[in-house]
Amino acid sequence: MEEIKKLIEYSALGLELITVVTLVAGSLFALIRFIFHLNMKADEAYHRFKENLGKMLILSLEFLVAADIIKTIALEQTLNNILILGLLVIIRTFLSWSTSVEIEGHWPWSKRTPHAEAAK
Numbered sequence: 001m002e003e004i005k006k007l008i009e010y011s012a013l014g015l016e017l018i019t020v021v022t023l024v025a026g027s028l029f030a031l032i033r034f035i036f037h038l039n040m041k042a043d044e045a046y047h048r049f050k051e052n053l054g055k056m057l058i059l060s061l062e063f064l065v066a067a068d069i070i071k072t073i074a075l076e077q078t079l080n081n082i083l084i085l086g087l088l089v090i091i092r093t094f095l096s097w098s099t100s101v102e103i104e105g106h107w108p109w110s111k112r113t114p115h116a117e118a119a120k
Contacts, residue, residue, distance in 0.1 A: 015067035026056025054103040
């Protein structure tokens with residue numbers, strides 16, 4: 001039983017490490033693409049940079065939520081930890097949605113309007 005618990009702990013730690021790698025690699029990738037796109041219009045290069053950073057942040061938040069769920073549900077099942085998990089999921093979901101709105105210009109559940117697509 002102790003070996004399974006250690007494996008679960010390492011899985012959660014692995015997801016947290018993936019989050020860090022995603023943040024660093026994604027930021028470097030977005031920065032490099034931004035530098036190469038500077039020969040385009042500045043607005044378009046900035047929009048692409050912001051879009052790449054936003055997508056990387058959303059992916060990182062998803063990895064963090066998965067790691068927190070693993071740690072809380074599989075390892076530490078106390079009411080306090082479950083309430084903290086719920087609060088973290090709500091905060092990270094709000095951050096993902098607001099980042100998605102910033103990137104795409106509409107809520108994740110709403111359809112794109114033809115005007116929004118023409119603006120891209």
